[in-house]
Amino acid sequence: MTTSCRLCGSADLVSVVDLGATPPCELFLTAEQLDEPETTYPLHLRVCTGCWLAQIPPLITPEETFTEYAYFASYSASWVEHARRFADAAVERFKPSFVVEVASNDGYLLQHVVKHGVRCLGIEPSANVGQAARDKGVPTLTAFLTPETGAEVRAGNGPADLVVANNVYAHIPDVAGFTEGLRALVADGGWVSIEVQHLLTLMELNQYDTIYHEHFQYYTVASAQRALAAGGLALVDVELLPTHGGSIRLWARPTESAPGDPSDRVLDVLAREKAAGLLDLSGYAGFADRVARVRRDLLRFLITAADEGRTVVGYGAPGKGNTLLNHCGIRPDLLAYTVDRNPYKHGRYTPGARIPIAEPERIARDRPDYVLVLPWNLREELTAQLSYVHEWGGRLVFPIPHLEVV
Numbered sequence: 001m002t003t004s005c006r007l008c009g010s011a012d013l014v015s016v017v018d019l020g021a022t023p024p025c026e027l028f029l030t031a032e033q034l035d036e037p038e039t040t041y042p043l044h045l046r047v048c049t050g051c052w053l054a055q056i057p058p059l060i061t062p063e064e065t066f067t068e069y070a071y072f073a074s075y076s077a078s079w080v081e082h083a084r085r086f087a088d089a090a091v092e093r094f095k096p097s098f099v100v101e102v103a104s105n106d107g108y109l110l111q112h113v114v115k116h117g118v119r120c121l122g123i124e125p126s127a128n129v130g131q132a133a134r135d136k137g138v139p140t141l142t143a144f145l146t147p148e149t150g151a152e153v154r155a156g157n158g159p160a161d162l163v164v165a166n167n168v169y170a171h172i173p174d175v176a177g178f179t180e181g182l183r184a185l186v187a188d189g190g191w192v193s194i195e196v197q198h199l200l201t202l203m204e205l206n207q208y209d210t211i212y213h214e215h216f217q218y219y220t221v222a223s224a225q226r227a228l229a230a231g232g233l234a235l236v237d238v239e240l241l242p243t244h245g246g247s248i249r250l251w252a253r254p255t256e257s258a259p260g261d262p263s264d265r266v267l268d269v270l271a272r273e274k275a276a277g278l279l280d281l282s283g284y285a286g287f288a289d290r291v292a293r294v295r296r297d298l299l300r301f302l303i304t305a306a307d308e309g310r311t312v313v314g315y316g317a318p319g320k321g322n323t324l325l326n327h328c329g330i331r332p333d334l335l336a337y338t339v340d341r342n343p344y345k346h347g348r349y350t351p352g353a354r355i356p357i358a359e360p361e362r363i364a365r366d367r368p369d370y371v372l373v374l375p376w377n378l379r380e381e382l383t384a385q386l387s388y389v390h391e392w393g394g395r396l397v398f399p400i401p402h403l404e405v406v
Contacts, residue, residue: 003046003057006217007175007227010050014281017208017288019043022326024060025212025319026071028348028357038351043323045211045218051226052279054199054218056211058173071319072129073108075341078381080108082243083166087112090193096161100153100185102145103168107133114138121157123149128344147177150184159187166195167244169224170215179231182252189257192233194250196224200273201246203283205401208291209320209327210245220278221269224250225262234258238266245377245400295328297403302334310369312397314338315386317345317357321374324399325353332356335372339363364388370405372397 004011021040029038041059048055074080087109090096099113104122106129113120114137122140124130133140143149154160163186172178182192197210199218211218219227225235228250236258237251248269252258277283305312314321317340325335330353337356340346345357363371363386371389373382376398383406386396398404 005048005050005053006055006058006173007053007223007230008048008051010048012049013046013055014049014284015288016045016047016054016284017211017291019045019208019211019291019323019327022213022323023351025214025322025351027351028317028345029351029354030348034349034354040352041213043211043213047281047284049281051223052220053223053227054220056213056216058216060213061173071105072132072342072344073105074132076378076381078378079243083109084112086164086193087116090162090164091116091118094162094191098158098160099162099164100157100160101164101166102182102185103165103171104133104138104140105129107136107138107140109164109166110138111136121153121160123153145172145178145181145185147180147184150181154184159190160185161187161190163190163192164194165192169194169196169227170217170219173216175217175227176230179228179233181231183232183254186254188254190253192250192252194224194252195241195243195247196250197244198240198246198248199223200269200276200278203278203287204276205245206287206290206294207245207400208287208294209324209400212319212323214319219248220273221248221250221266222273222279224248225266225270228252229255235262235266237263238269240269243377291327294399294402298324298399299328299330299334301397301403301405302330305370306334311336311366312370312372313363313366313368314355314372314374315360315363315382316340316373316375316378317342317350317355318375320377322350322352324374325350325355330355336368337362338372338374367392368394370395370397372399374399376400 022043023038023040099120102123104124110120110122125144127142130140130142199220233252234255239249241247339358339360396406
């Protein structure tokens with residue numbers, strides 16, 4: 001397979017970390033599928049030295065992942081609250097008459113826009129998740145965003161004053177085409193808000209489990225600025241967010257209506273990225289060794305616990321958890337099961353590792369010695385939710401950025 005950068009076309013891609021071969025992280029198995037083979041794909045992160053976009057090869061298609069999707073955003077209370085704060089502030093700031101969210105999931109954000117009485121539309125490719133949004137009263141179109149889809153929505157509804165795209169800009173292999181779709185949706189004087197994980201914190205805090213097949217690329221502000229420009233949008237401002245272990249909120253406008261220079265905040269983050277070595281190869285050196293250390297530390301802990309007769313179960317079945325489980329080679333002999341709030345996953349098994357997934361109440365019934373928290377990015381929320389584990393002397397285990405038992 002010929003590998004070239006999906007943004008600038010350069011063939012100069014340098015290895016950052018090779019995580020082996022894993023199945024797609026959201027393809028949870030039913031009991032009937034346990035005796036069937038699973039297809040695995042190489043999971044190898046490289047960085048382009050032409051535009052510094054970090055990326056994995058597009059070995060699966062969005063259609064394979066998102067036609068029926070296992071992730072429902074509203075099961076995270078902190079994420080819904082994050083969305084509410086954003087919606088309230090955006091409505092107050094922009095006074096929009098029409099808001100569109102791309103990859104709107106189960107209506108976790110647009111439900112707050114609806115409450116303000118503002119006309120809105122979600123564009124969500126997953127039929128099952130989009131139906132959950134419609135059940136909440138959020139108008140939702142089942143579709144992938146392309147330039148053509150964007151133009152059709154604009155023709156039928158008018159241009160959007162605000163277009164939101166949270167946790168999707170990494171999920172599409174056609175970066176320029178998707179960005180052109182955003183430009184087609186937004187009014188000439190409108191705004192686009194994109195939230196995506198920041199490569200800077202991924203590298204600094206060893207967040208390698210956020211690398212999986214569903215995430216085709218990993219952005220710095222510098223590479224995001226170039227990606228936006230490829231689709232007719234100009235980056236005008238950026239915010240650093242704590243979500244997902246460290247994210248960026250990119251504020252963009254159509255190129256023709258954007259001010260001449262980006263904000264001081266953009267310049268400040270660009271300077272930080274340069275100082276961290278992310279615009280040359282120095283910032284990527286040693287990352288693979290740090291990833292290997294995370295793996296060894298977690299396996300050493302789990303093996304010791306098993307040898308001592310202690311029970312370890314998981315909390316959560318997120319996509320990032322499946323990267324961690326499969327890279328570490330963890331199986332049910334080391335992690336008896338995991339639990340998740342999403343009923344869709346109950347009775348299923350994690351891809352690759354085949355860890356059984358149960359309802360959260362099982363932890364209180366079984367009273368394990370340790371609970372391995374797989375969605376470590378929700379640490380504050382889950383530490384509170386799981387505080388009852390300490391009642392019988394149980395402890396929580398956080399694997400990223402380094403092993404902690406609390």
